[in-house]
Amino acid sequence: MPPNDEIDLLELFRTIWSGRYVVLICVLASVSLASVHLRGAERKYTVNYIFQAVGDGGARPNMGGLAGLASLSGVSLPSGGSGDFKTFEVLLQSEEVASELLSNKLMLREIFAGEWNVEGERFQQPPSSTIGAVIRGIKKTLTGNTSAEYSPPSTGRLSEWLKNSFSVSEDLNTGFLKLTAETPNPALVISVLSEATKITDQIIKDRFVKEGEKSVIFYQQKIAAARSREHREALAQLIMQEEQKLMLASNGNFFIAKPLTTPSVSLRPTSPKSPLVLALALVLGSFVGIAITLIRKVFSDAQPE
Helix, strand or coil, rough: CCCCCCCCCHHHHHHHHCCCHHHHHHHHHHHHHHHHHHCCCCCCCEHHHHHHECCCCCCCCCCHHHHHHHCCCCCCCCHHHHHHHHHHHHHHCCCCHHHHCCCCCCHHHCHHHHHHHHCCCEECCCCHHHHHHHHHHHHHHHHCCCCCCCCCCHHHHHHEEEEEEEEEEEECCCCCCEEEEEEHHHHHHHHHHHHEEEEEEHHHHHHHHHHHHHHHHHHHHHHCCCCCCCHHHHHHHHHHHHHHHHHHHHHCCCCEEEEEECCCCCCCEEEEEEEHHHHHHHHEEEEEEHHHHHHHHHHHCCCCC
């Protein structure tokens, strides 16, 4: 006989085998519930959109000591090109971009479709379901917090939607920027990504043009005060280069980031993951069935003969 503190694996197997029908019933129930969940679950597809940094398109002027003079004068010399790629990444989901997207009424209605009242032509709080009301009641009882009043779509809400709808990551090896989203409406997300990236690129371009114009004014002031001919020629060269870059910024389609590929959508739904859900249901059902069998065995052994 084995000691009391050791597990008799053979006896354990016999106990589980004796309750095999209980385990089978629990597995079938668990898999059935998982199947019902999968049938009613919303299918989501993965959208990928890859961008690469736009090159500077030419050698940058040698600022030398003029960069220090510009800094002392309160002028920030624009860098342009791939140097602002990180800014593009951060700005993409900001409220500044969201405020521009907010003017696209058709897109806004599609994003917040559940809040749009077609008859009243306005946004309103969607009707609450019974389950939702019960959950809010439980939260209020447990935490004492009341639900916030409804507010129609705003820059803050749209910015939050952007952050929740897609992720932004940069490949350290290639430097490419990858936008990834898992959504039941790929067409809407692709439209939003295309519009948001254009707006972000335009915002940075406008900033560059503004700073570039300041730089040109700064150089012109310095060239008027320059005494040596070499100094005036160097400043004239800088002015010409800045004006060329401003011209390119005004005429180019993409300034900071340009699409490397067209947006791609997965051929099949990537969520929910049916094999994983069914496997977890199988494991959970087996665990519950074995647990019930062992508990019954303990109670049976504890009863006096």
